[in-house]
Amino acid sequence: MVVNYMESLVDHLLPSLIDENKHILDCQKCQDDVKAIALNNLKPVYVVTDKGTLYAKAKEFNPQFQVDVQQEIIKAVDKVMKYPQHDQ
Numbered sequence: 641m642v643v644n645y646m647e648s649l650v651d652h653l654l655p656s657l658i659d660e661n662k663h664i665l666d667c668q669k670c671q672d673d674v675k676a677i678a679l680n681n682l683k684p685v686y687v688v689t690d691k692g693t694l695y696a697k698a699k700e701f702n703p704q705f706q707v708d709v710q711q712e713i714i715k716a717v718d719k720v721m722k723y724p725q726h727d728q
């Protein structure tokens with residue numbers, strides 16, 4: 641099975657980056673929109689083996705990598721808050 645490690649990283653970081661945007665926290669649709677926008681702007685990291693997972697984990701601890709991913713999520717949150725893709 642091939643998984644996009646970036647997707648699980650975004651899932652992991654998302655809750656801590658949206659605590660001030662209560663609506664997104666409560667709204668699955670907006671959370672999905674944030675995730676989709678962020679993932680479209682981030683390079684996928686596909687992992688297959690345990691070895692691949694270890695590599696990706698090591699990358700996660702690279703501070704610049706973390707900052708880049710967080711910035712894309714924050715940008716995506718801003719975008720969704722400005723233009724929610726559904727009726728309130």
Ligand SMILES: [Zn+2]
Nearest residue numbers: 667669670724
């Ligand atoms: Zn919403």
